[in-house]
Amino acid sequence: MAFTDLETWLESTDRDLARLIQAVAEGCREVSRLVARGALGGVLGEQGTQNVQGEGQKKLDVIADDVFMDVARRCGVVRAAASEEQDDPVVTEAGDAPYLLLFDPLDGSSNIDVNVSIGTIFSVLRAREGAGFDPADLLQSGRRQVCAGYAVYGPQTQLVLTTGNGVDAFTLDPDSGRWLLTRAGLSIPAQAKEFAINASNSRHWAEPVSRYVSECLEGRDGPRGKDFNMRWIASMVADVHRVLNRGGVFMYPWDKREPSKPGKLRLMYEANPMSLLVEQAGGQAFDGVQAILDVQPTALHQRVSVMLGAAEEIEHLKALHRA
Ligand code: AHM
Ligand code: MG
Numbered sequence: 109m110a111f112t113d114l115e116t117w118l119e120s121t122d123r124d125l126a127r128l129i130q131a132v133a134e135g136c137r138e139v140s141r142l143v144a145r146g147a148l149g150g151v152l153g154e155q156g157t158q159n160v161q162g163e164g165q166k167k168l169d170v171i172a173d174d175v176f177m178d179v180a181r182r183c184g185v186v187r188a189a190a191s192e193e194q195d196d197p198v199v200t201e202a203g204d205a206p207y208l209l210l211f212d213p214l215d216g217s218s219n220i221d222v223n224v225s226i227g228t229i230f231s232v233l234r235a236r237e238g239a240g241f242d243p244a245d246l247l248q249s250g251r252r253q254v255c256a257g258y259a260v261y262g263p264q265t266q267l268v269l270t271t272g273n274g275v276d277a278f279t280l281d282p283d284s285g286r287w288l289l290t291r292a293g294l295s296i297p298a299q300a301k302e303f304a305i306n307a308s309n310s311r312h313w314a315e316p317v318s319r320y321v322s323e324c325l326e327g328r329d330g331p332r333g334k335d336f337n338m339r340w341i342a343s344m345v346a347d348v349h350r351v352l353n354r355g356g357v358f359m360y361p362w363d364k365r366e367p368s369k370p371g372k373l374r375l376m377y378e379a380n381p382m383s384l385l386v387e388q389a390g391g392q393a394f395d396g397v398q399a400i401l402d403v404q405p406t407a408l409h410q411r412v413s414v415m416l417g418a419a420e421e422i423e424h425l426k427a428l429h430r431a
Contacts (some may be wrong), residue, residue, distance in 0.1 A: 111288035114278055121271055124206050125255060126186040128232060130426055131183035133267055133287055135175045136228055136259035140280060142171060143226065143261040152221050160195040160409055168220050168371050169193055170211035172228060180209050187235040188244055190408055192377040208246055212377040216343025225262035227345025231381040232256070234406040246408055250380035252402035257381065260349050268352065270388040275352065294352050296391035300418035302337045302356035304347045312363035316428035342371065348382050352389055357417035362396060371413040373386070375405055379412045392422035396429050
């Protein structure tokens with residue numbers, strides 16, 4: 109069977125954006141190679157440092173961060189880049205380049221050392237007109253993303269992309285090193301019977317989330333009138349990849365553990381790119397108040413409550429939050 113490759117797919121994309129996507133894809137291929145070698149490449153275990161959010165860094169968090177910062181510096185079309193792992197944005201030498209790149213270089217860090225799927229998430233915004241850069245330029249709402257995507261390093265390495273015209277998935281051919289289009293037009297069914305949440309936090313959940321999950325658990329005997337299955341991989345990339353491929357809902361909502369913290373996941377590096385992919389696949393993404401893509405960011409590393417996936421399920425969650 110002949111598959112379309114990424115270069116061909118990019119022929120209809122703006123030339124600079126195509127160059128950026130190509131460069132990010134090369135970074136993902138490099139990280140995939142390192143992940144696959146694991147202990148053989150000496151990349152597992154702790155780095156012994158903390159990131160800006162006070163989380164312990166794994167060696168691979170730092171290695172992957174270097175790979176994508178290098179991509180940003182070298183591709184020539186990125187004016188500044190920001191990463192979940194670094195306090196401040198990095199400004200490149202391409203002072204009038206058209207794009208800003210944001211990324212979570214290695215998502216699902218707790219799964220690195222146990223050989224469970226992990227990934228890289230990225231988001232592309234437009235730089236300001238003309239030249240120059242101010243960190244505030246990065247604080248654009250998710251609606252303004254020109255491209256979003258992720259790579260999942262699992263049994264296969266896949267790259268899932270949107271440039272605002274639907275969502276397509278490429279598989280990395282380990283023999284040729286090419287990214288080949290293996291699924292076009294991903295679409296999340298409006299109805300779902302599968303949900304993903306870390307249930308160990310249930311005692312801390314807000315009332316609408318507790319109610320939603322307990323209704324799911326009541327199954328066909330409860331108000332939803334159907335049975336639900338539950339999954340939790342603890343890699344957002346892998347959980348959202350399942351939602352995009354076979355439907356369902358993913359939640360990492362605000363909870364009472366740290367009431368002043370809006371959630372665990374990061375708006376700019378995780379929630380926004382995933383929300384654009386989910387909306388482009390016909391789903392919805394909600395933070396308990398509004399569509400995640402409409403949140404006006406106020407800080408680069410801000411966190412957000414996340415509920416995303418099947419449209420009818422998110423509508424139901426919205427109704428529970430309004431009640
Ligand atoms: P990370 O970017 O440091 O890996 O953190 C984000 C991850 C998500 O991938 C995942 O959904 C979540 O943290 C899992 O958290 P928990 O261990 O609380 O279930
Ligand atoms: Mg992450």
